[in-house]
Amino acid sequence: MSIENDAALPSLVVLISGSGSNLQSLMDAISAGRMTARIAAVISNKADAYGLQRATQAGIPTQIIDHTQFAGREAFDQALQQCIDQFKPDLVILAGFMRILTADFVRHYSGKMLNIHPSLLPLYKGINTHQRVLDDKAREHGVSVHFVTPELDGGPVIMQAKVPVLPSDTAQSLAQRVQEQEHHIYPRVAKWFVEGRLKLEGNQVMLDGNALQRPVQHMSG
Numbered sequence: 001m002s003i004e005n006d007a008a009l010p011s012l013v014v015l016i017s018g019s020g021s022n023l024q025s026l027m028d029a030i031s032a033g034r035m036t037a038r039i040a041a042v043i044s045n046k047a048d049a050y051g052l053q054r055a056t057q058a059g060i061p062t063q064i065i066d067h068t069q070f071a072g073r074e075a076f077d078q079a080l081q082q083c084i085d086q087f088k089p090d091l092v093i094l095a096g097f098m099r100i101l102t103a104d105f106v107r108h109y110s111g112k113m114l115n116i117h118p119s120l121l122p123l124y125k126g127i128n129t130h131q132r133v134l135d136d137k138a139r140e141h142g143v144s145v146h147f148v149t150p151e152l153d154g155g156p157v158i159m160q161a162k163v164p165v166l167p168s169d170t171a172q173s174l175a176q177r178v179q180e181q182e183h184h185i186y187p188r189v190a191k192w193f194v195e196g197r198l199k200l201e202g203n204q205v206m207l208d209g210n211a212l213q214r215p216v217q218h219m220s221g
Contacts, residue, residue, distance in 0.1 A: 010194035020051020029187035111200035125153035
């Protein structure tokens, strides 16, 4: 039996809306033995999300919950919550899931849901971060992994990776370099969680029993 199918292992449910490159980084970390966990399911709000193909090829169950088929955000989130809970995950991972979640949904998974955001939070919350960084002529950019709270992109940050902004950068080239760092840090943070090293107490990130005073910085290169 492969470790992905071992029900005794810590379980993850991954939510996606697109290509699933961060999902792939998690699957690769598990396959390589860098993280001892299993992905119980991959759920998407878009039927054409390429990440669903990645999951199917890896033998991971998939579910599609089309947000356009619901009367409002609350109804969609209720259906999503019911779908997630049937898998009894230890951790819910947002990996390019392009939906703003209701406060009730977020509270239901308090301390058990992670997100990755392409900026050095609290800078550049929301969308179009790469172009906004270029417009501001910022010298550095990056990515943050954080616990999810009801405030959009406002949860306590666990880990960040920085990249320099080059004079030749476009939004696309900058996004590509940031994404490379995403694939390093997201599996690392997920590994801390499933190993019991990472917790959220109140609004405070605890790592190895110590309060994290600032995000852990990933040194690239």
